[in-house]
Amino acid sequence: MNTEKLLAILRLQATKNIGDILAKRLITSVGSVEQVFLEKKNVLHKINGIGTHVTQYLFDESNLKRAEEELYYIQQNNTTFSYFLDDNYPQQLKHCIDAPILLFKDGNLNLNNDKIISIVGTRKMSSYGRDFCNQLIKDLKEYNPIIVSGFAYGVDICAHKAAIKNNLQTIAVLAHGLDEIYPKTHKKYIHQVNENGGFITEFWHHEQPMRENFLKRNRIVAGLSKATIIIESAKKGGSLVTADIANSYNRDVFALPGRATDIYSKGCNNLIKNNQAHLLTSAEDIVKMLNWDLQKTAIPKQEKLFVDLNETEQKIHDYLEQNGKQLLDVIALDCNLPTYQLSSVLVQMELKGVIKPLPGKMFEV
Structure with missing residues (x-):
């Protein structure tokens, strides 16, 4: 990608009141991200969601300065990235309208495998949840899935470690920049994750792990995957937000049931009770629901319809x-x-x- 294009992407990311949905609408409406900053304001005003207050922020010189600083960092550190219109952008995530326009990556990532699942849950997992998580990933090993999680305490790090133990690729989605690490105690796992997959984030290198960033991170965890698995969760929690997002993306959601009296099974039990998640008791449930056990015969693509299409x-x-x-x-x-x-x-x-x-x-x- 040339410097001019990357700078325009970063400048758009830095613009206040423009999220990923509106950014994509701008880009597709004018034809390219570079053209966004070359287009006349009266043309931009005609785009749905763009008004004078938005264009005021769009051409703010402070955004350009910040973008130039981040561009310098990317070039100096050879940071790997994916633009949402490029071939190397995760395919599952491309179908999510609110997915980031730019992702930063580190490690040994290979997303060609379409068997991608996210495993999330409470940071205070029980021995029941830990044993199930370890056994689940061990039993899925023969299907060679990619395991996605958020690198947090509890279920997240358990899933990453189990994937590494079983020689499976694992992806940690961060709620901060690649220069940061949270929690600090997980620094010891960075090398192992990079060797067996890597890290993905939408945040610039200096971005701190702010509370709102974790909620934004959850949509990437859900969007990268064919299915999201909730191991344990209290009645309220971030993993339930991830489950809601996965459902909104029309992805499968699985939840591990637990005793009605267990605090960290209430969230999973409610998901199952409200038909927001499939009951999960073994790896076989995932294999059958996602059709991993079937060898599908490719159907020849219909090149042309009988009606005349251009x-x-x-x-x-x-x-x-x-x-x-x-x-x-x-x-x-x-x-x-x-x-x-x-x-x-x-x-x-x-x-x-x-x-x-x-x-x-x-x-x-």
């Missing part, structure tokens, strides 16, 4: 056929089309009878 329409059709129903903004991002152009194309495809609109700006073949 190149753009065919691209959108093939995308929806492969990924199922999707949000308008997600289709625009993944197919690299401005939303205004996509809306027009979708109308034509609807008239041709090859797609249908759904509530909430969603579409399917």
Whole structure:
């Protein structure tokens, strides 16, 4: 990636009142992240969610200065990163509309394996939860999954250590920059994690582990994975937030049940009781639910429909056929089309009878 593009991405990240959803809308609307800062303000004002107060922050010189400082650090330290439109961006995360526009990475990461699961839970896990976590990962070893967690106390570090013990790749998603480490006592595991996977974060190198960062981190933990597993949780806790996010992404959620009187089983029991998670009693439950035990026969891709579609329409059709129903903004991002152009194309495809609109700006073949 050239310096100009990376600087524009960092500058957009630094802009107050522009989150990842709005940032992606800006980029897809004007065609590129560089163009965001070259476009006329009256053009930007026409984009949904952008007003004079937002553009005021967008062109604030202090953001540019901060972005230049972070760019210098990245270049000096050869920091690895992934832009949301690049091929090396995690595929599962690409389908999450609020995923970070830029991720920083460290270690020996290989995300080509699509068997990615997140394992999270309380920081005060019991021996029951610890034994189950260790046995679960040991039993899943033959399927060679990637184990994702948050590098925190309790369930998180137990999952990372069990993955390393079983020679499985593990990914630690951080709630701070790569120059920091939290908790400090887990510094001793950095080398092992880097050797068997690595670290991912959306935060700049100097960012401290603030409370709100952990909540933001949870969407990456959920978004990276095909399924999220809750080992133990109290009635309230961060892992339940991760479960909610995973459900919002239409990902599978599993929860380990426990005794009704156990404080750190109440959260899991409630998830199961409210049909927000599958009952988890063994590795077999995950294997069957995620179809890891099935050898699927590849179905030849339909190159052309009987109706006449142009190149753009065919691209959108093939995308929806492969990924199922999707949000308008997600289709625009993944197919690299401005939303205004996509809306027009979708109308034509609807008239041709090859797609249908759904509530909430969603579409399917």
